[in-house]
Amino acid sequence: MTLKKTMLVGASCLSLMALSSPQEASATPVFARQTNQSCAACHFQRFPLLNAYGRSFKANGYTTVGKQGTIEDNNLSTPAILNAGLVSKFRYQKTNGTADTELNAGQFQVPEEAFLSIGGKVAKNIGFQAEISLVSPASIVGFKVPFVFPASKDITFLTVPFYTDAQGAAFGYELLNTGALRFSRAFEHRNEASAQQYIGAAHQTTGVALVAQHKYGYLSYTPYLVKDVMTDGIAFSTGRPLSYIRGVVTPEKVGDWDLAAGAQIWTGSSAEGTAAAPTRNHAAAWAIDAQAQGKAGDMPLGVYVAYGSAAASKAGQTANYFNASTVGSKNALTIATELGVVPNRLGIGVAYRNANSGAGAADNDNALTLGANYQVARNMVFQLNHSFYSGDVKTDAAGKQLTTAMFYSAF
Template sequence: MSRTEDCLIDSDQDTHPDHEANTGSLSQIYIRGYYNMKKMLLSAAAFAVVAVSAVAVAPTTSEAIPAFARQTGAACLSCHFQTFPAINAFGRAFKMGSFTDVGEQALVEDDNLSIPSVLNATVVIRGNYTNTATTGLTSNGAWAVPSETPILIAGRIGSNSGAFVEFANGGAGAAAGVTVGNWQFINSFDMGGFKIGAGMHNSGFGGSAIMEVSNVFGQHSGKLAGGNLSAINAAGFNAATIGAGMWVGNEMGNLQLSLVAPQAAQGTNVGLKFARLVRGVLTTELGGFDTLIGFGSVTGTAGRPATVPVGGVAGVGPVPMDLLFVDVQAQGEIGDMSLGIYGDFANAKGKTSTDAAAAIPNNFYGGAAAGGKFDAWSLRAELKPLHNMGFGIGVANNKLTSGVAGTIATKVATTQVAAFYEIYQNFEINLIYNSAKTSGGGTVAAPAVGTTTNTTTIEFEALM
């Protein structure tokens, strides 16, 4: 089957009897409309083939996994931008539809039942070689083959519900146990021109993982290791958390209200003591670029006091969780090339737990104690001049003022360049060079010596 057929954008399919039952499928409607628009704009057939290969190739998933491709019948790059795991408008629509959209895959259906006829799963094979050189230290080169081999199970649970579950494996060897890593459970319903949803998660995708569509940070920021630069990630927003909440959205954006807590609080006396998260995203078009402008806020504390009440159970908190951030992304084309631009800013005020027994001196986000603060920003650009090759460059800065008297703020300035080559849509090789210069730190009486750490990584990732 050709890539065009894989992407379900062949115009002949509009009248094919095998597709009549699925003409209302969300992914197909978006993809056909997009392809028809491109046909009108492109004048040469050869150029059209390149455009379909380089632009209309982006999968229907939050992780670009073949499990979703099997369910929808769409190629891995029909809902992603440039390469996985970054998503485009099609991917956002599929995710807000709770991973329920299907293509030609048969369904098992009955009263109150609608699931794929087979369990859609993906095995991920990752490996890398990393060389690290730090000022004053001997360079270190380490192989990790495989670095991990997670199993991902994802897709439709019912007509309005879907899930993503990752069974994580730490790498090679019998000692590398298998655990449940990241998981998301999403439900959504149509109401007027909106999707209304609710869900929960336990993941390292970020506190807003119930419905996050940004490629700047979190779950979808892995393209060319962009997440390494993200200010929001640097503040610890991608630390393991649990959360539950509600959201409303459409093609113009979404708004989410959630309750979040550190993953470590699971199974302890958390009660209903969660921090509160508000996340808003505006999606528009500026200068021909698909543009996303977002903001986020986490306030409050999580967990009941660690001091054991009489006849009670000790909690793990209260854990201070305060963070403010904004993020911007623009994705589009310049000539024959696709270009993505991503930037963010994060600020976390210093906080200390009000319960001394909790022994939590710092804010969960940013790591500053009361009286201190964490600030960070990043900017990166990623260019894909060929349908199977891309390049990226970015810079980031963060500053941590601890809040402890007599200490000096620590600053980290990072520069990163990267490249990827796709052997297949589901198999790529990445080369990443990251240079992080640390200055400041220590105390006024004994300032720390600045260091520079240069890290070079070559990695492969294949999804079965």
């Protein structure tokens, strides 16, 4: 499918949906059912982007309960109903390369994701979130239990043990929409719109996030282990963990604008396995990011900026799992913005990436991404992304353009 045909198909889909009668907004599952509030209470423009209230809900460990009944007893306060939802993602992807590959021919990824999401309050100041994949083989793909310790009106401490199959150390605790956490981003093309995702922040990980949360930001330290699927099999090796440090500032609003900025550091070498091979993983990367969420006239506007860098691996030593190259560092600067041209219904966006893969002198890897999304309902989104690549890394054989049409639903 050519770019022209792809854009015509996408435009036709958007036009037909825009002409259809508006549907009543449905709530995102699980936490919407628990709080009895619409998705719009926690999300900016659309799911999964968090607004200030959504950050506060997460900082309180998913324990806020609305009109939903609870079972109360000595040392017991839990919802009467286990909140659940079905989440799925269907995608079509195509590159324009000359090589005879499935992606150049076009791929229907059905489903690209499908999982049962459950979560909510466990007890007073204790919540949980779990994701169970429905794609064979079925497994738990994400799990966390935030323990919340209120210290004062403005200060809260959290301890969050977690496991994730692909979200990385930030899965334990993350509140921004810059792609610091793989799932929390504006564009489906994550590596093209998020510097953190480009340098490789998403891994199969287990750890414990230790968080100090204030109304003006938070600081977290997360000791964690990364799973080497090839050598660890079904279990994580024990030993000295790696370290992830995250700091974020969330000042008061400036006019109608909600602002936030932060920094991330991944560091350390894990001591795992046997005495003959004690080190399995090494981390050396950092990132800074910022976001602004407000309005341009009457239209919601989100702007997300990030810069990330992963150091080159040292010859003869354990490779940096962010960057296996021993030649140069892997770097990326990304700027992504999304404008709600029809608020809570139709959004358009653009993202730009200036990057170096770390391969050496000819390692420039830039990308320009155009995006559009249409909310069929609050919890059903059609998204179209198209990326143009320039620089040294992408070849004519692999393709210098990528098109993705994605339908996301959660109910």
